[in-house]
Amino acid sequence: MTDPLYLLQAAADTAGAYGRFPGIGARNAVWIAAQVHLMFAAFVLGVPMFAVVTELIGIVTKDYKYDKMSKEFTRLLVFAYSATALWGGVLLFFLTTLYPKFWGYMARLFGPSMWVYIGIFFFESFTLYLYYYGWDRWNHGRAKWGHWGLGVLLNVWGTTVMFIANGWLTFMMSPPAGVTAETLPEQIGLANALMNMTWMPINIHRLIGNAVFGGAVVAAYAGYRFLAAKTDEERAHYDWMGYVGNFIAISTFIVLPFAGYYLGREIYEYNQTMGITMMGGFMSWLWIVQAVLIGMLFLAANYYLWLGMGRIPGAERFVPYTKWMLLLLLLCWLVWATPHTMLASREEMAAMGGSSHPFLNVLGLMSAKNTAVNIMILTTFLSFLMYRRANVRPTVSWAKNGTLVQGAMFGLAAAVVLFYGVYGYFVESIVRIGFSVYQVAAVILCIVGVTVIDVLLGRGAQSRGEIRWGQMPDRSQYALFVLAITFTWLMGLMGFARSGIRQHWHVYEVMRDTSTYASTPGLGYAANMITACVVIFLSLVSVIFWLGGLAESAAHKPKPASGD
Amino acid sequence: MSQRSGLPFWPRHAFWQGVALTIVAYVLFDWGIPALRFVGIPSAPVPNSVVVEFMFIALIGIFMYVSENEARWAEFKQPIQSALVNRDKKWLRSSLLVVLPLFVGFMTFESTRPRVTADIQPRSIHPAPPTSITFRNKTIQLAGLENPLRKQGNLEDHMKEGRRVYYQNCLPCHGDLLDGKGHFGLGFSPTPLAFDGGNLPLLTESFVFWRVAKGGPGLPKEGTPWNSAMPVWEDFLTEDEIWSVIIFLYDQAGFKPRAWEAEGKEAAHE
Numbered sequence: 001m002t003d004p005l006y007l008l009q010a011a012a013d014t015a016g017a018y019g020r021f022p023g024i025g026a027r028n029a030v031w032i033a034a035q036v037h038l039m040f041a042a043f044v045l046g047v048p049m050f051a052v053v054t055e056l057i058g059i060v061t062k063d064y065k066y067d068k069m070s071k072e073f074t075r076l077l078v079f080a081y082s083a084t085a086l087w088g089g090v091l092l093f094f095l096t097t098l099y100p101k102f103w104g105y106m107a108r109l110f111g112p113s114m115w116v117y118i119g120i121f122f123f124e125s126f127t128l129y130l131y132y133y134g135w136d137r138w139n140h141g142r143a144k145w146g147h148w149g150l151g152v153l154l155n156v157w158g159t160t161v162m163f164i165a166n167g168w169l170t171f172m173m174s175p176p177a178g179v180t181a182e183t184l185p186e187q188i189g190l191a192n193a194l195m196n197m198t199w200m201p202i203n204i205h206r207l208i209g210n211a212v213f214g215g216a217v218v219a220a221y222a223g224y225r226f227l228a229a230k231t232d233e234e235r236a237h238y239d240w241m242g243y244v245g246n247f248i249a250i251s252t253f254i255v256l257p258f259a260g261y262y263l264g265r266e267i268y269e270y271n272q273t274m275g276i277t278m279m280g281g282f283m284s285w286l287w288i289v290q291a292v293l294i295g296m297l298f299l300a301a302n303y304y305l306w307l308g309m310g311r312i313p314g315a316e317r318f319v320p321y322t323k324w325m326l327l328l329l330l331l332c333w334l335v336w337a338t339p340h341t342m343l344a345s346r347e348e349m350a351a352m353g354g355s356s357h358p359f360l361n362v363l364g365l366m367s368a369k370n371t372a373v374n375i376m377i378l379t380t381f382l383s384f385l386m387y388r389r390a391n392v393r394p395t396v397s398w399a400k401n402g403t404l405v406q407g408a409m410f411g412l413a414a415a416v417v418l419f420y421g422v423y424g425y426f427v428e429s430i431v432r433i434g435f436s437v438y439q440v441a442a443v444i445l446c447i448v449g450v451t452v453i454d455v456l457l458g459r460g461a462q463s464r465g466e467i468r469w470g471q472m473p474d475r476s477q478y479a480l481f482v483l484a485i486t487f488t489w490l491m492g493l494m495g496f497a498r499s500g501i502r503q504h505w506h507v508y509e510v511m512r513d514t515s516t517y518a519s520t521p522g523l524g525y526a527a528n529m530i531t532a533c534v535v536i537f538l539s540l541v542s543v544i545f546w547l548g549g550l551a552e553s554a555a556h557k558p559k560p561a562s563g564d
Numbered sequence: 565m566s567q568r569s570g571l572p573f574w575p576r577h578a579f580w581q582g583v584a585l586t587i588v589a590y591v592l593f594d595w596g597i598p599a600l601r602f603v604g605i606p607s608a609p610v611p612n613s614v615v616v617e618f619m620f621i622a623l624i625g626i627f628m629y630v631s632e633n634e635a636r637w638a639e640f641k642q643p644i645q646s647a648l649v650n651r652d653k654k655w656l657r658s659s660l661l662v663v664l665p666l667f668v669g670f671m672t673f674e675s676t677r678p679r680v681t682a683d684i685q686p687r688s689i690h691p692a693p694p695t696s697i698t699f700r701n702k703t704i705q706l707a708g709l710e711n712p713l714r715k716q717g718n719l720e721d722h723m724k725e726g727r728r729v730y731y732q733n734c735l736p737c738h739g740d741l742l743d744g745k746g747h748f749g750l751g752f753s754p755t756p757l758a759f760d761g762g763n764l765p766l767l768t769e770s771f772v773f774w775r776v777a778k779g780g781p782g783l784p785k786e787g788t789p790w791n792s793a794m795p796v797w798e799d800f801l802t803e804d805e806i807w808s809v810i811i812f813l814y815d816q817a818g819f820k821p822r823a824w825e826a827e828g829k830e831a832a833h834e
Contacts, residue, residue, distance in 0.1 A: 272707050273692045280690030303628050330625040344611035346681050351609050358606040429766055430823040
């Protein structure tokens with residue numbers, strides 16, 4: 001029976017601590033506001049990274065189309081910033097009115113950082129306007145470099161803003177050692193609270209994640225404009241843009257799992273309970289959902305590249321291999337998505353002799369999954385390489401040997417990955433965990449080594465023919481939509497895993513959630529909520545895409561002849 | 565339809581390849597994996613939820629295969645368009661109009677018809693242990709905790725003691741072979757843990773101590789319903805008896821307990 005004193009204490013803690021929200025309740029209101037704000041924040045942090053990189057490529061290569069693309073995206077940012085600020089305002093008002101006690105605690109602790117945050121946000125907005133409206137004015141000579149510097153500054157402001165906000169949310173999950181319910185916010189110290197144990201892992205994970213997201217959004221925008229294009233010229237431009245977006249999204253995505261692994265490790269280091277809840281406890285099914293979604297990402301990215309090879313002269317020589325690569329990707333995806341503990345009826349469990357399958361159980365362990373993921377990364381990289389090499393005829397004398405060395409690097413990396421994957425079954429967990437480092441190192445070394453050789457091989461190479469930009473089937477563009485939608489969904493789902501492992505705490509083991517919404521929602525409920533947030537976000541992004549097209553068509557409208 | 569052989573099921577046709585691959589994938593997942601038993605590989609029927617997941621993945625792959633270029637995609641769509649539009653395919657449309665609703669109806673009936681068995685209750689298998697527990701009014705820090713008996717006395721004696729504890733208390737459910745198939749074992753859902761599988765080496769001894777000491781009622785609130793019938797053994801066994809039965813279990817199952825990471829241990833003690 002519950003201790004009456006505890007109930008009295010809980011009632012005293014709860015009085016005036018929470019507000020009510022009609023219909024969906026306070027927690028869902030804050031959930032939607034926070035999630036949509038975060039998605040827009042990822043948009044306005046990811047796309048400037050993309051814009052500043054492509055602007056630099058445009059300056060260095062003197063290829064105008066890169067510059068045009070950067071500007072096109074900066075125009076979208078102007079709209080997206082308003083949406084980000086608006087949802088941020090909604091979140092702030094919801095927090096102050098619905099969770100006043102919690103927000104009061106956070107404000108007492110983080111007050112000065114909140115003032116700095118808003119100050120930097122002001123600078124960021126002003127820099128964006130200068131960056132966009134000064135584009136045509138500062139488009140030549142030294143002024144262009146100055147303009148590019150504004151783009152870099154925009155990213156510096158954006159990243160700083162994100163780092164500050166990350167300090168607040170990571171404090172909620174990993175408050176510094178020694179902080180208890182009795183510790184006054186003033187005693188914790190701002191720097192101590194901000195730079196907590198999961199702060200830097202989240203910073204790195206989100207920074208890379210935003211770059212991925214920026215590329216995916218760009219690719220989806222290009223896909224939308226490609227499908228709506230009326231001329232071959234437009235189709236060619238947006239086809240090329242979709243390729244660049246997909247390239248940046250996938251190439252940065254390849255390193256994202258390593259950053260995620262670092263974050264997961266730090267969570268374990270901070271608190272074993274939290275780590276097990278996330279990976280083996282009630283959040284563990286999210287990792288199977290994640291495996292299904294990321295598998296879909298890999299396949300969509302490869303599908304896009306393989307279809308794209310249809311418009312590259314010389315790519316025919318690689319086409320026979322793609323079906324085998326598809327088979328390999330599918331086998332790896334099946335392994336990755338195989339659950340260790342299965343959803344089974346009583347009869348099925350009796351037939352299996354428990355909730356693990358006697359044969360598939362082997363594929364449910366980390367050794368198998370790490371191996372599958374690394375092979376998928378290698379295969380996707382091979383697709384990129386084939387795409388890149390499709391219309392290139394190397395002229396260097398060592399071309400054949402270079403290609404052989406590249407092949408050997410792939411073979412060696414795959415062998416290392418497989419060896420440690422299999423060997424992992426014969427050693428203790430503590431040793432097995434270390435094997436993933438060797439697997440990752442082999443894959444990264446292969447990617448770096450093969451890329452360096454490829455760049456050198458490409459020097460002075462002859463072209464087998466121009467890429468026929470614009471000659472892409474429509475379904476390839478839907479693959480780009482799949483990328484953007486899946487990334488958005490993944491952000492929400494895995495964000496829930498990170499946030500949900502706090503369970504019934506506002507600040508883990510420091511400030512307890514005593515509201516009626518203290519229980520952690522079930523996965524089905526959470527998945528529905530996140531899907532709703534994804535729909536809201538993507539609907540608003542569609543409006544932004546439409547506005548982008550509207551503004552451009554207005555800008556290009558032919559002037560009426562004089563005398564009209 | 566390909567003309568080379570004149571046969572309607574010409575295997576190079578994208579549509580029929582798609583159909584054949586779908587059937588092959590289903591047969592492989594639903595019958596092939598369980599059939600591994602007949603070649604000496606331990607296996608069992610694959611749960612329906614996993615077959616559905618695997619088929620989802622297979623169908624995406626098959627779609628990619630049949631649409632890898634424009635010619636194959638057009639070839640794949642051709643019989644579908646033909647069935648929907650062509651005048652001479654009216655018989656097929658009429659048949660589909662009858663067969664498809666019947667099939668959907670049958671599937672709906674199959675998934676909703678009353679059964680005597682209980683519904684599937686998804687649950688997590690690895691509950692997260694608390695940082696510390698109270699064992700008979702004594703606080704024990706679980707994080708970083710090693711089995712104290714491994715550094716005390718004679719290991720053989722602990723093993724003997726563990727065997728005694730196991731056979732007097734655990735045997736009826738966890739079984740003589742440590743396979744979770746004791747006399748009472750199959751009466752429970754979930755069934756008792758089998759120690760001869762791959763679970764023990766994934767767990768630290770402190771985790772097992774917590775599970776034995778606190779039993780089903782001590783499982784964390786998240787992830788409920790656990791439905792575990794495991795008793796709270798701290799009411800019946802001493803601390804040393806639990807540690808000794810853990811030594812016995814790892815020894816009999818032939819596994820080493822999961823070790824703590826040095827860095828993690830320090831961090832956990834902060």
